[in-house]
Amino acid sequence: MELLAGYGVPPWGALTLVLLSLLYWYGTSTFNTFKKLGIPYRPVYIPFLGHYYDLLTKTWTDIDAKLAKQFPNKVYGTFQGRQPILQTSDAEFSKEVLIKKFSSFMNRQVKVDEDSMIGNNMALIRDDHWKHIRVTLSPTFSSGKLKQMYPVICQCADKFVRRLELTDAKPTVINHLAAGYTMDAIARIAFGLDTNIQEDPDHLFLVYSKTFFGFPLNNRITTKIKFYIRIACLLLCSRKMKEFLNRFFDVYFPGSEITDYFYGLMTSVLSETTEELQKRKDFISMCSDKMVDLDKVDKDSIKVTDGKRWTTQGLTKGDIIANATIFLAAGYESVSGALNYFFYIMSLKPDIQDKLYSLITEVADENGECSYEDLKKLEYLDWCIDETMRMFPAVSRLDRVASSDVVVKGVTIPKGMVVEILVHSMHHDPDYWVEPETFNPDRFAPENKTEIQQYAFAPFGLGGRKCIATSLALLEVKVAIIKAMVAFRFEKCNDTPELEDVKFQPGMILLKTTAPLNIPAVPRK
Numbered sequence: 310m311e312l313l314a315g316y317g318v319p320p321w322g323a324l325t326l327v328l329l330s331l332l333y334w335y336g337t338s339t340f341n342t343f344k345k346l347g348i349p350y351r352p353v354y355i356p357f358l359g360h361y362y363d364l365l366t367k368t369w370t371d372i373d374a375k376l377a378k379q380f381p382n383k384v385y386g387t388f389q390g391r392q393p394i395l396q397t398s399d400a401e402f403s404k405e406v407l408i409k410k411f412s413s414f415m416n417r418q419v420k421v422d423e424d425s426m427i428g429n430n431m432a433l434i435r436d437d438h439w440k441h442i443r444v445t446l447s448p449t450f451s452s453g454k455l456k457q458m459y460p461v462i463c464q465c466a467d468k469f470v471r472r473l474e475l476t477d478a479k480p481t482v483i484n485h486l487a488a489g490y491t492m493d494a495i496a497r498i499a500f501g502l503d504t505n506i507q508e509d510p511d512h513l514f515l516v517y518s519k520t521f522f523g524f525p526l527n528n529r530i531t532t533k534i535k536f537y538i539r540i541a542c543l544l545l546c547s548r549k550m551k552e553f554l555n556r557f558f559d560v561y562f563p564g565s566e567i568t569d570y571f572y573g574l575m576t577s578v579l580s581e582t583t584e585e586l587q588k589r590k591d592f593i594s595m596c597s598d599k600m601v602d603l604d605k606v607d608k609d610s611i612k613v614t615d616g617k618r619w620t621t622q623g624l625t626k627g628d629i630i631a632n633a634t635i636f637l638a639a640g641y642e643s644v645s646g647a648l649n650y651f652f653y654i655m656s657l658k659p660d661i662q663d664k665l666y667s668l669i670t671e672v673a674d675e676n677g678e679c680s681y682e683d684l685k686k687l688e689y690l691d692w693c694i695d696e697t698m699r700m701f702p703a704v705s706r707l708d709r710v711a712s713s714d715v716v717v718k719g720v721t722i723p724k725g726m727v728v729e730i731l732v733h734s735m736h737h738d739p740d741y742w743v744e745p746e747t748f749n750p751d752r753f754a755p756e757n758k759t760e761i762q763q764y765a766f767a768p769f770g771l772g773g774r775k776c777i778a779t780s781l782a783l784l785e786v787k788v789a790i791i792k793a794m795v796a797f798r799f800e801k802c803n804d805t806p807e808l809e810d811v812k813f814q815p816g817m818i819l820l821k822t823t824a825p826l827n828i829p830a831v832p833r834k
């Protein structure tokens with residue numbers, strides 16, 4: 310300060326300079342992380358923001374594709390704000406992180422406060438708490454349980470077909486109809502509710518679900534910013550803070566009205582008699598016999614992870630509701646997105662559509678009905694779905710946090726560093742796929758499968774933390790496809806974009822197109 314005073318700088322000016330220097334130092338202090346570790350990285354210049362501007366304004370898959378050319382070894386560093394992120398689209402490296410060294414990469418990077426309603430859901434919780442919930446809930450998705458859910462899914466798919474009929478073969482955004490189907494299916498499967506959202510779009514369940522997750526409804530930058538603030542606050546703020554922001558800044562969070570609605574649904578299911586519960590095939594009733602009261606279990610069984618109390622003896626009411634609602638969030642856009650891309654691809658590939666149609670009619674009747682066991686015969690359908698998900702994975706990136714210092718393929722990853730697996734990049738990498746931009750279901754045929762680098766295909770993630778509902782999701786997708794393809798032919802029209810013209814929304818981890826994919830569903834009869 311004295312030195313600066315000698316140059317005629319007043320004390321307040323000197324203080325400001327020191328504070329600004331400290332701020333600059335703090336805002337950039339992590340930017341040499343990768344240099345120190347000897348990992349190639351994308352240079353960064355803006356204090357605090359890192360590469361955030363790009364992340365908010367550009368399409369993530371475009372950013373990843375550009376970096377893939379810049380870093381041919383497929384492992385490099387980037388910065389989300391001050392936070393260093395190690396990104397990779399290397400299949401072997403991904404295998405190490407997601408599978409082989411799973412115990413060092415068990416968690417995702419989000420942390421939530423303990424009092425939020427979804428704070429206890431499986432996608433966000435960590436360590437032993439996550440293990441306990443995952444192991445307890447996995448049987449809910451067993452083949453036996455899926456078989457029980459099959460008739461319910463078929464009924465929801467029948468309504469989807471009826472909605473398609475009403476489009477009168479006009480260009481249609483299948484995504485909107487498929488979203489209704491998925492919401493009906495999840496409402497039935499998770500909550501045991503016969504919502505009929507497809508015919509009643511004002512149903513309270515749909516309105517509350519949409520508000521609960523606050524999906525952005527348009528592509529304006531202000532909406533996007535609000536969406537990110539909402540997500541960040543949803544995950545990080547206390548309930549009181551959320552109510553404050555909600556009241557004064559129009560940033561909506563699930564207020565007590567919505568929370569009460571979901572609790573009410575669950576409570577009414579759980580208050581049914583054991584006999585009634587046994588007849589139901591939904592997630593909540595399946596969990597009913599595992600439900601315990603934290604105040605009544607053995608004290609030794611109570612553990613605390615990230616400030617959350619849980620018990621090894623079963624599931625609390627909070628655990629059940631948190632996971633029923635995450636099923637809603639995780640299963641809504643992903644399944645409808647898969648269907649949207651599938652019918653779009655079929656409209657572009659009439660030969661493949663014809664082949665698939667004739668194979669489906671060998672197994673299913675004129676209403677698209679077939680037994681649960683018969684689904685296994687439709688191998689070509691599996692390949693078409695796999696190939697659709699390769700080209701359009703619902704989630705473009707996966708993430709894991711290193712829980713200790715760990716070396717992966719010679720790269721030292723310090724404890725706490727986030728690793729992102731670039732799924733979309735891997736799925737489109739010519740090192741792993743012959744002509745990756747060509748839709749070719751046959752690449753998944755058993756005789757060709759040996760040529761595939763299996764860890765370069767991860768539409769449902771990989772390893773111990775992959776999508777718990779993979780089989781359910783595929784079942785929902787298959788049933789809707791079979792029923793719809795038996796009734797309709799999906800055709801290209803002037804409004805249907807070419808494959809190379811499909812663009813994705815910027816700033817999103819989910820792969821959503823900027824313009825709707827319009828496809829006419831033309832009745833076969």
Ligand code: HEM
Binds near residue numbers: 433643
């Ligand atoms: C086509 C549909 C779907 C796709 C493409 C999909 C994809 C994914 C992906 C990529 C992950 C992250 C995996 C990882 O980090 O390795 C995930 C996790 C998860 N998904 Fe799905 N999903 C779909 C449908 C569903 C459905 C229908 C549900 C629930 C009913 C669901 C529930 C979950 C849950 C709870 C997790 C977190 C698992 C954990 O952390 O242990 N997903 N999903």
